[in-house]
Amino acid sequence: xxxxxxxxxxxxxxxxxxxxxxxxxxxxxxxxxxxxxxxxxxxxxxxxxxxxxxxxxxxxxxxxxxxxxxxxxxxxxxxxxxxxxxxxxxxxxxxxxxxxxxxxxxxxxxxxxxxxxxxxxxxxxxxxxxxxxxxxxxxxxxxxxxxxxxxxxxxxxxxxxxxxxxxx
Amino acid sequence: xxxxxxxxxxxxxxxxxxxxxxxxxxxxxxxxxxxxxxxxxxxxxxxxxxxxxxxxxxxxxxxxxxxxxxxxxxxxxxxxxxxxxxxxxxxxxxxxxxxxxxxxxxxxxxxxxxxxxxxxxxxxxxxxxxxxxxxxxxxxxxxxxxxxxxxxxxxxxxxxxxxxxxxxxxxxxxxxxxxxxxxxxxxxxxxxxxxxxxxxxxxxxxxxxxxxxxxxxxxxxxxxxxxxxxxxxxxxxxxxxxxxxxxxxxxxxxxxxxxxxxxxxxxxxxxxxxxxxxxxxxxxxxxxxxxxxxxxxxxxxxxxxxxxxxxxxxxxxxxxxxxxxxxxxxxxxxxxxxxxxxxxxxxxxxxxxxxxxxxxxxxxxxxxxxxxxxxxxxxxxxxxxxxxxxxxxxxxxxxxxxxxxxxxxxxxxxxxxxxxxxxxxxxxxxxxxxxxxxxxxxxxxxxxxxxxxxxxxxxxxxxxxxxxxxxxxxxxxxxxxxxxxxxxxxxxxxxxxxxxxxxxxxxxxxxxxxxxxxxxxxxxxxxxxxxxxxxxxxx
Numbered sequence: 029x030x031x032x033x034x035x036x037x038x039x040x041x042x043x044x045x046x047x048x049x050x051x052x053x054x055x056x057x058x059x060x061x062x063x064x065x066x067x068x069x070x071x072x073x074x075x076x077x078x079x080x081x082x083x084x085x086x087x088x089x090x091x092x093x094x095x096x097x098x099x100x101x102x103x104x105x106x107x108x109x110x111x112x113x114x115x116x117x118x119x120x121x122x123x124x125x126x127x128x129x130x131x132x133x134x135x136x137x138x139x140x141x142x143x144x145x146x147x148x149x150x151x152x153x154x155x156x157x158x159x160x161x162x163x164x165x166x167x168x169x170x171x172x173x174x175x176x177x178x179x180x181x182x183x184x185x186x187x188x189x190x191x192x193x194x195x196x
Numbered sequence: 197x198x199x200x201x202x203x204x205x206x207x208x209x210x211x212x213x214x215x216x217x218x219x220x221x222x223x224x225x226x227x228x229x230x231x232x233x234x235x236x237x238x239x240x241x242x243x244x245x246x247x248x249x250x251x252x253x254x255x256x257x258x259x260x261x262x263x264x265x266x267x268x269x270x271x272x273x274x275x276x277x278x279x280x281x282x283x284x285x286x287x288x289x290x291x292x293x294x295x296x297x298x299x300x301x302x303x304x305x306x307x308x309x310x311x312x313x314x315x316x317x318x319x320x321x322x323x324x325x326x327x328x329x330x331x332x333x334x335x336x337x338x339x340x341x342x343x344x345x346x347x348x349x350x351x352x353x354x355x356x357x358x359x360x361x362x363x364x365x366x367x368x369x370x371x372x373x374x375x376x377x378x379x380x381x382x383x384x385x386x387x388x389x390x391x392x393x394x395x396x397x398x399x400x401x402x403x404x405x406x407x408x409x410x411x412x413x414x415x416x417x418x419x420x421x422x423x424x425x426x427x428x429x430x431x432x433x434x435x436x437x438x439x440x441x442x443x444x445x446x447x448x449x450x451x452x453x454x455x456x457x458x459x460x461x462x463x464x465x466x467x468x469x470x471x472x473x474x475x476x477x478x479x480x481x482x483x484x485x486x487x488x489x490x491x492x493x494x495x496x497x498x499x500x501x502x503x504x505x506x507x508x509x510x511x512x513x514x515x516x517x518x519x520x521x522x523x524x525x526x527x528x529x530x531x532x533x534x535x536x537x538x539x540x541x542x543x544x545x546x547x548x549x550x551x552x553x554x555x556x557x558x559x560x561x562x563x564x565x566x567x568x569x570x571x572x573x574x575x576x577x578x579x580x581x582x583x584x585x586x587x588x589x590x591x592x593x594x595x596x597x598x599x600x601x602x603x604x605x606x607x608x609x610x611x612x613x614x615x616x617x618x619x620x621x622x623x624x625x626x627x628x629x630x631x632x633x634x635x636x637x638x639x640x641x642x643x644x645x646x647x648x649x650x651x652x653x654x655x656x657x658x659x660x661x662x663x664x665x666x667x668x669x670x671x672x673x674x675x676x677x678x679x680x681x682x683x684x685x686x687x688x689x690x691x692x693x694x695x696x697x698x699x700x701x702x703x704x705x706x707x708x709x710x711x712x713x714x715x716x717x718x719x720x721x722x723x724x725x726x727x728x729x730x731x732x733x734x735x
Contacts, residue, residue, distance in 0.1 A: 043458075043459060043461065043493070047493060048423070048459065052420070052423070052455075052459070053423065055420070055421030055422070057516075058516070058517075058518070059516045059517060059518045059519075060518060061518055061519060061520045062520060075422070080422075081422055081423065082422065082423045082424060083423050098521055099531075101521075102521075102524070102527045102528055102531045103531045103535065105528055105531075106528060106531045106532035106535050107489065107535060108489070109454075109455050109458060109459075109485075109486050109489055109490075110451070110455075110482035110483075110485060110486055111417065111420055111451070111452065111455055112448070112451075112482070113447055113448060113451055113473075113477065113480055113482055113483065114477075114480045114481050114482045114483075114510075114514055114515055114516070115444070115477075115480070116516055117444045117445070117447060117448040118413060118414075118417050118448050118452075121410050121413055121414050121417075121445075121448070122414050122417060124379060124410070125379055125382070125384065125387065125410070125411065125414045126379075126380065126381075126382035127384075127414060127417075127418070131274075132382045132383060132384055132418075133274055133382045134271060134274060134276070134306055134380065134381065134382035134383075135379075135380035135381075135382055136302055136306075136377060136380040136381065136382075138268055138271050138299045138302070139294070139295040139298050139299055140268060140295065141261065141264070141293070141295045142237055142261075142265075143230070143233060143261055145230055145233065145234055148230050148234075150226070150228050150230070150231060151228070
């Protein structure tokens with residue numbers, strides 16, 4: 029019995045899952061990619077566990093299975109209704125109202141006012157750079173180059189082949 | 197040289213460097229609130245909301261601005277309840293901040309808290325006077341209009357007629373700004389309620405009416421995504437009667453109504469809605485597909501044909517497809533044709549099924565599976581010449597395929613015992629030639645299974661003939677019976693029964709199921725009895 033003037037809503041029997049199809053069961057557009065399919069499936073699993081969805085868990089998993097197989101997905105597309113038109117009017121409207129990937133998001137611009145801290149000086153001791161520079165002592169560079177004798181010695185050890193020299 | 201080209205540092209890298217430096221300071225023990233605040237802002241500007249929040253939480257005595265920043269982070273994360281809580285705390289600490297007041301107002305509006313919003317608007321009106329003169333008047337007017345809308349909403353909730361003086365005299369820019377804010381709320385229930393009240397208050401505004409229609413459509417789509425077909429239909433139905441929306445919204449409305457009706461098995465209404473939608477957009481492939489599917493679900497397969505054909509004609513670049521599946525439309529057309537052929541085959545409408553498979557074969561002329569289906573359907577449709585031509589093509593595609601020898605037998609027209617005997621002999625020969633081929637074996641068993649009922653029919657025909665003769669012999673006086681003719685007939689019948697008995701003997705080793713074996717044995721026993729009867733009648 030309905031309460032007072034509230035109309036009584038009769039739930040009509042829906043079609044079996046094969047006739048509803050995986051697209052409508054997962055709330056997917058026919059252009060959905062793999063990532064979107066997985067995201068919708070995961071969300072519907074949560075709904076089903078919380079009792080928020082009318083679709084049984086078994087059907088949600090079945091729909092994902094179909095969508096994961098390209099051939100079966102195309103076959104399902106051939107037999108499934110399109111909730112949106114070819115021009116994707118609904119998808120555009122949903123986007124305009126902040127619905128993305130089945131979730132609604134706020135789009136209004138909040139007013140921000142950050143503190144002005146550009147000139148802020150933290151209360152810390154900063155050393156004088158001139159003092160630090162003066163305190164640095166540069167070591168003296170030796171006049172001879174220690175690698176030269178070693179290189180000359182190595183060159184002298186190599187046998188000299190006069191025929192191997194290219195004469196231009 | 198690419199390495200020599202100087203690349204300007206982006207802002208995010210500047211913020212990243214700042215965050216690194218500040219993080220080091222904090223790790224070194226710096227607890228300065230401003231350093232933590234700057235660290236949080238550096239993270240926020242890079243979109244690192246968690247890190248920003250963690251930095252703000254480390255501030256020991258947070259002021260209103262710090263809590264405002266936390267509220268803004270919650271808004272970015274779409275955590276509306278948490279944002280409201282934080283902004284309310286910030287508002288308590290600093291009731292002179294217009295930013296906090298405005299954000300709290302819109303957060304509460306998003307959450308649909310009409311009373312709380314109405315309570316806040318007078319404060320916002322007072323604070324807006326401190327804003328820059330350039331936007332001050334515009335802001336103030338917006339707040340007044342919003343207050344008017346919310347009051348109308350409250351009255352509507354109480355069952356009273358929404359009387360809102362300001363709403364009646366909105367300029368087009370006022371209306372535009374209000375609609376822009378309402379559309380951006382992101383909570384469909386709130387948007388729907390507010391737009392409903394606004395459309396009732398501004399009955400002459402097409403922009404408001406259009407926005408309301410849009411909100412209803414988006415809400416209905418949300419319900420459909422949850423498979424709540426009946427609820428979606430109840431929401432949409434009142435709009436179906438009026439034709440005030442634009443062509444695109446009307447189209448989407450009719451299509452959604454059709455989908456809901458179809459899903460609740462109200463196929464007649466679904467057909468009506470889809471038809472009306474097709475009138476508005478005759479070249480929309482998806483609408484034609486929807487109508488065709490609805491006719492199918494209603495069980496009126498032939499009525500779906502014209503819409504399927506139109507759907508196939510319209511499958512072109514305009515139809516959106518998934519980007520990760522190449523040549524999607526070709527596959528879709530092929531699978532749809534195959535599916536329709538299967539539906540017609542189930543109903544034994546061979547010619548209709550044939551026309552769809554012919555089109556599928558046109559799409560994939562060298563696909564053996566399609567050609568095999570085509571061959572079977574030519575056979576069923578009694579077109580042996582076309583079947584032979586298809587078989588020849590199959591043999592070219594798969595030379596030496598053993599199954600095609602059995603296909604050849606399908607072309608034999610079985611009329612009597614001689615053809616049955618020939619068929620069984622050929623099946624036996626092919627089975628012996630390919631002893632370990634499971635597919636040949638399976639098909640051969642099926643073919644023999646199809647022959648068994650024919651043998652039964654022939655046996656019944658012979659039995660009928662024999663019964664007639666016996667009845668006549670029993671009913672006529674002896675002197676009227678032509679015994680030589682009777683014996684002649686019985687001899688003929690005996691010969692036929694013997695031939696049939698021989699065929700059952702050949703058939704028995706070819707079947708694999710127990711059921712088939714039982715039927716053949718029963719038939720053989722029956723034939724033996726009839727042969728005995730023939731002999732007793734002088735055969």
